[in-house]
Every structure is written in structure tokens, then in C-alpha cells.
Amino acid sequence: DIVMTQSPDSLAVSLGERATINCKSSQSVLSSSNNKNYLTWYQQKPGQPPKLLIYWASTREFGVPDRFSGSGSGTDFTLTISSLQAEDVAVYYCQQYYSTPLTFGGGTKVEIK
Amino acid sequence: QVQLQESGPGLVKPSETLSLTCSVSGGSISGYFWSWIRQPPGKGLEWIGYIYYSGSTNYNPSLKSRVTISVDTSRNQVSLKVSSVTAADTAVYYCARDMVDCSGGRCSAYGMDVWGQGTTVTVSS
Numbered sequence: 001d002i003v004m005t006q007s008p009d010s011l012a013v014s015l016g017e018r019a020t021i022n023c024k025s026s027q028s029v030l031s032s033s034n035n036k037n038y039l040t041w042y043q044q045k046p047g048q049p050p051k052l053l054i055y056w057a058s059t060r061e062f063g064v065p066d067r068f069s070g071s072g073s074g075t076d077f078t079l080t081i082s083s084l085q086a087e088d089v090a091v092y093y094c095q096q097y098y099s100t101p102l103t104f105g106g107g108t109k110v111e112i113k
Numbered sequence: 114q115v116q117l118q119e120s121g122p123g124l125v126k127p128s129e130t131l132s133l134t135c136s137v138s139g140g141s142i143s144g145y146f147w148s149w150i151r152q153p154p155g156k157g158l159e160w161i162g163y164i165y166y167s168g169s170t171n172y173n174p175s176l177k178s179r180v181t182i183s184v185d186t187s188r189n190q191v192s193l194k195v196s197s198v199t200a201a202d203t204a205v206y207y208c209a210r211d212m213v214d215c216s217g218g219r220c221s222a223y224g225m226d227v228w229g230q231g232t233t234v235t236v237s238s
Contacts, residue, residue, distance in 0.1 A: 001174075034216060040224045049207055049231050050158065055224035093158055097223050101173040102148070102160040 002026050002096050006105035012113040019081040021108045023094035028074045031098065038097035041070055041079045044107075045090045053092075054079065086112065115140035117208050117229035125202075125236050131195040135208030135229060142166050142184060146211035146222040147191040149182060151204040152231075159204075163211060163222065164191060198236045205231040 003026040013019040029038045037057035042050035052061045054070035057077055067082045081088055089112060094105040121133035135147070148163040162172035164182045172180050181194040191208055208229045211222035 033219075034214075036223075038221075038223060042225075049209075049228035050225070051228070052224055052226045055212070061224075061226065095158075095160075097221070100171045101175070102163075104158040104160070107157050 001101055002029065002099060002103050004094055004096055004103050004105035006092075006094060006108050008108060009106070010109040010111065012111045013081075013084045014113045015086065016083050017113075019084050019088070019110055021079040021092050021094075021110070023072075023077045023079070023105050025075045025077075025096055025098075027098075029096045029098035030074050037073055037077070039070075039072070039077050040095045040097060041068075042093045042095065043088075043090045044093065050093060081110070084110070084112070115210065115227050117210065117227055119206060119208055119229045119232040121206075121232060121234070123233055123235060125198055125234060126238050127199055127236055128197055131193075131198050131202060131234055131236075133193045133206055133208075133232060133234070135191040135193070137189040137191070137210075142186050142189050142191070145213055147182075147184065148209045148211050148222075148225060149191075149193045150207045150209060150225075151202075152207070153201075153204045161193065161195075161206075165220075200236050203234065203236045205233050207231045 005024045007022045039057040041054040044050040058070045069080050091107045091109050116138045118136045125131045143166045146163045149161040164170045179196045183192045209225035210227040212224045
């Protein structure tokens with residue numbers, strides 16, 4: 001199984017400041033056949049299902065604000081919230097789609113400082 | 114707009130079988146993978162398995178011997194069965210639609226773009 005490790009477990013950021021979440025996979029999730037990273041980011045607010053933010057490591061889902069961006073390749077990935085808003089308080093998960101079983105990171109809780 | 118709704122008993126006795134249904138409205142089951150994911154209270158997400166609309170399945174080995182996922186395209190429903198449940202199976206269970214990319218001659222999933230609201234299942238006598 002591919003193990004997904006997120007860091008930090010939680011972070012507190014002031015409104016309008018940048019939040020950065022890291023995700024590392026135990027093996028590369030870059031497909032040699034199409035040069036795409038099978039890495040996805042989700043946002044989960046309390047009492048709600050996860051919401052897709054980013055797929056293929058850096059492609060923003062339709063309707064997701066452009067303050068959310070994803071980067072990285074191979075085994076190391078980052079989700080950045082460029083200017084934290086109050087509505088961004090949530091737990092963020094990375095997930096790999098490179099091979100089954102599909103696996104998620106442990107989550108990063110983002111709060112307002 | 115596609116919507117998913119999970120349904121099934123909220124309480125299951127230990128050693129019995131958990132059965133859930135995901136009803137898909139506003140769109141077709143065809144052309145997608147359909148996943149089941151669970152989240153124990155206060156914990157992270159665990160992928161249970163998925164089914165392609167054609168009926169082929171892939172399960173998490175951690176649950177494989179106890180899990181069955183099926184699809185009924187005529188009813189636009191996906192079902193989950195987990196046998197021999199224990200307290201460790203207590204969780205919120207979600208169904209989700211997996212986006213599919215069929216370029217390169219092989220169809221693969223790459224993200225869950227639509228989720229149900231989830232249903233809480235408690236295993237207790």
C-alpha cells in the first residue's frame with residue numbers, strides 16, 4: 001500500500017495569511033504513461049462530507065476559489081491557501097489514486113490564529 | 114446536478130451484515146467508478162472499495178474478505194455489504210463518484226467529485 005503522510009497535523013494561521021500543507025507519499029504517484037500525478041486534495045468541514053479541491057496534484061476543481069493551489073510531483077506535494085478566509089477552517093486530506101488500495105493522508109486541521 | 118444519498122440501518126449487531134444503498138439522482142451511473150469510504154468517529158478517511166459501472170470491483174485488502182459492492186444500473190443504485198461486523202466498523206459511511214480518465218487506452222479514476230452526505234452506522238448489541 002502507498003502510505004500518505006501529511007504535515008503538520010494542525011496549523012493556526014491569521015486571516016489573510018498563507019497556509020501551507022504538505023503531503024508525502026511512500027512511493028511515486030507520477031504515471032509514466034501520461035505524466036500525471038495521481039494526487040488529490042479534499043476539504044472537510046465539521047459535519048460535512050469531503051469536498052474535492054484539487055486533482056492531478058495541481059488542477060483546481062470547477063468552482064474552487066483560486067486562493068487554493070496544489071503543487072509538487074512524484075512523492076512530495078503541497079496544498080497552499082494563499083490568503084486564509086474564515087470559511088477555510090476545515091480538515092484537509094490528500095489522497096493518492098496511483099494504485100489500489102486508494103489511501104488518504106491523516107489530515108491537517110486548519111484553524112484561525 | 115448529480116446527487117448521492119446513502120441509506121440503510123443506523124444500528125447493526127455484532128457479527129451481522131451491514132447493508133447500505135447509495136441512490137444516484139440527477140445523472141447516470143454509467144461511465145464512472147463509484148466508491149465507498151468510511152470515517153470512524155473523530156478519525157480520518159478509509160477507502161473501502163469501488164465498482165465500475167460495468168460491474169468490475171476493487172476492494173481494500175484490509176476489508177476484502179468481508180466486503181461486497183454491487184451496482185444496479187436500472188435503479189441507479191450502488192450497494193455495500195460488510196459481513197461479520199464488529200465495533201471497529203462503527204463509522205460514517207459515504208458513497209462518492211470517482212471521475213474517470215480513459216486516455217491512453219485504460220480507464221482510471223482520479224478524484225471523487227460528488228459525495229453523499231454520509232450515513233452513521235453503529236455496531237452494538
